[in-house]
């Protein structure tokens with residue numbers, strides 16, 4: 001089945017460092033903005049379906065040895081609000097069990113309104129206006 | 140049943156505590172004088188964990204036999220009947236509960252030298268445990284360093300209910316010394332009873348103390364893993380003596396689960412803690428709280444490894460009748476793992492000492 005591209009938000013709807021729950025083709029999607037780049041994950045934690053959109057956006061804690069703490073990649077992980085599993089926003093992989101526990105990551109893109117009106121985009125919930133930029137998710 | 144072949148390794152066997160007068164020749168002059176002047180040499184130094192008169196402390200038919208040398212009795216009752224090639228023995232002495240840490244250290248050294256000369260010298264099947272107290276890690280490390288050259292000592296022993304959790308950073312010099320010399324770190328059930336045996340204070344009955352050991356082992360294991368001891372000492376092997384193992388599946392499950400949620404608190408743990416547990420911890424068989432072969436096999440399946448269990452008689456504690464050290468019906472393949480392969484793979488020093496220890500290895 002060929003992929004469809006859904007217009008899910010205006011770029012201005014998701015400020016850097018925040019997330020937004022959107023819907024595309026009937027699927028709940030968590031949209032994240034990391035310093036101007038957009039990432040889309042299925043909004044269901046693989047553990048017990050917590051909403052990742054409601055999770056705190058965090059960095060990754062690591063240590064070269066016990067007692068030497070460091071926070072890296074600040075703002076690139078989301079912590080599930082239910083039981084704290086951490087997911088890499090860029091890949092959807094959980095950190096604790098990257099192979100088995102991962103959320104679906106979708107391709108995103110930013111397209112201008114003027115391009116959008118030409119199609120073949122599905123703008124389910126949007127009225128697209130030529131002046132703005134939009135986040136497009138591929139499903 | 141007993142091991143159906145010769146060559147088993149018994150990983151937990153206890154030497155009788157000698158009268159304190161027997162330790163005097165192994166003490167420096169100062170301490171000999173102190174003990175005699177203060178009549179401390181009349182004290183028995185029995186640990187509360189194993190009251191001498193308690194039925195559990197010693198099987199009726201294994202009680203000290205007047206007229207037989209303790210060594211001959213041990214050979215007759217514990218080594219010969221089970222076809223033991225090597226037995227890792229320990230002498231749990233009340234010295235570890237003394238508040239005077241200098242006297243405790245002197246007595247521990249005396250116990251260790253007593254064991255080397257009176258037990259390991261005449262009986263080549265025995266391997267020893269270095270007795271230390273955890274209250275002063277400097278003393279403990281000095282004692283490990285003093286004896287590490289003697290390859291017949293294969294582990295360092297501490298009670299599981301010590302003065303502090305064993306993973307705490309103050310204890311790390313002990314762990315480093317064990318790892319450096321290829322000595323296992325053995326945690327034995329019981330403790331010095333300076334702290335209550337449960338997290339909510341003192342229980343009323345001995346049965347509570349006894350059962351509380353599983354929780355104490357869980358606490359010790361979680362402490363050693365969480366504090367990052369195995370990041371610091373990746374080759375350290377911890378042997379849990381008289382710990383039971385039936386509770387391991389739920390511990391592993393819960394530890395992994397909690398870690399997934401709050402791993403950022405202990406970011407040096409970079410793989411599921413259950414994996415660390417399976418790799419670094421070993422558990423002796425007796426007292427076996429999972430009583431049938433089918434249940435043992437199922438428990439091992441839940442644990443996810445058949446390499447964790449080590450054969451032990453726990454002589455002379457009373458856990459089974461006759462020579463039934465192994466629950467009936469365990470497959471011979473599993474017995475081979477438990478009684479031979481696992482012990483040899485678990486103690487860094489054991490395989491190398493399989494041949495009778497030479498005078499050279501002693502000095």
Ligand code: FES
Pocket residue numbers: 045046047048049050080081082083084085
């Ligand atoms: S539902 Fe996300 S961690 Fe449990």
